Amino acid sequence: MNRIDMKHKAKALIKENRGYYFALTLVSSLLIIFQSVGTVRQVVQLIQMISREMLNNTLTIETAMRFVESDDGDVMGNLLFTTIFTLLIMSVRMVLLNHYRNNHWEKHSGIKDTFYIFSQNRWVPAIFIMILNALYLTILQTIVMLGYILIAGFIFLPLLIAANHNMIVVLIIAILLLVFSLLIFIIAIICRNFTSQLTYLLLDSYNKGDSFVSAFTKSFRLMTIKENISQYLMLQASFIGWSLLNAVTLGISGLVFFQMPILR
Numbered sequence: 001m002n003r004i005d006m007k008h009k010a011k012a013l014i015k016e017n018r019g020y021y022f023a024l025t026l027v028s029s030l031l032i033i034f035q036s037v038g039t040v041r042q043v044v045q046l047i048q049m050i051s052r053e054m055l056n057n058t059l060t061i062e063t064a065m066r067f068v069e070s071d072d073g074d075v076m077g078n079l080l081f082t083t084i085f086t087l088l089i090m091s092v093r094m095v096l097l098n099h100y101r102n103n104h105w106e107k108h109s110g111i112k113d114t115f116y117i118f119s120q121n122r123w124v125p126a127i128f129i130m131i132l133n134a135l136y137l138t139i140l141q142t143i144v145m146l147g148y149i150l151i152a153g154f155i156f157l158p159l160l161i162a163a164n165h166n167m168i169v170v171l172i173i174a175i176l177l178l179v180f181s182l183l184i185f186i187i188a189i190i191c192r193n194f195t196s197q198l199t200y201l202l203l204d205s206y207n208k209g210d211s212f213v214s215a216f217t218k219s220f221r222l223m224t225i226k227e228n229i230s231q232y233l234m235l236q237a238s239f240i241g242w243s244l245l246n247a248v249t250l251g252i253s254g255l256v257f258f259q260m261p262i263l264r
Helices: 003-016 018-055 061-070 075-102 110-114 116-121 123-163 167-195 198-208 212-223 226-237 240-248 252-256 259-263
Strands: none
Touching: 003 018, 003 075, 003 226, 018 075, 018 110, 075 110, 075 116, 075 123, 075 198, 116 123, 123 167, 123 198, 123 212, 167 212, 167 226, 198 212, 212 226
């Protein structure tokens, strides 16, 4: 089944009972809206602070950094929010996968099914999976950043210096640096998607009684297949318009137009 057929099947399932799927994604969608509003509030406050400091001619990097650090709030509270939010997203994905495979929705409460992952202690291995994935993404980000800095610093920077203000040469080097940056960006996205199937494979691990670590290794095996990664990237790209609309409306459009359950 290709990605187009998958989307059609997902939409058909949701049409069977829109009320259920609205309730199923309601909690996670509200958390997205809450998080988006909080982010906008922080940005507005930062802009106001910068404007005020500029008018008083007292703006410094230290002042801006102190504001950002003071607005971080309770680290443990943020960590708890992120953990609960991620678990709820994983829970919704598992329920939707069960419905997709069974070709029908279960006649349960959508709100109750939102907390599916918390039944039978499913959340315990999910926490370990989250930690493993966070470590992988941190290592990946570090390697990408170090590689980019080293290559840009030891190759492109000496070339710019050697160009000696020759605008044509500088332009060519700038274009090459842009192409290199895009290449690094694409590689990083592909590598991030190696663990994109963790939630779904974790559900299979529950059902089969396998170790939760097997979900991690299976996700890598699946997403290193060229056809799989290309299909997945194109499926993600097909939601770019909705993702932008969802960002502009602070998550409201994804809830109202049922794009959240379709995407999940």
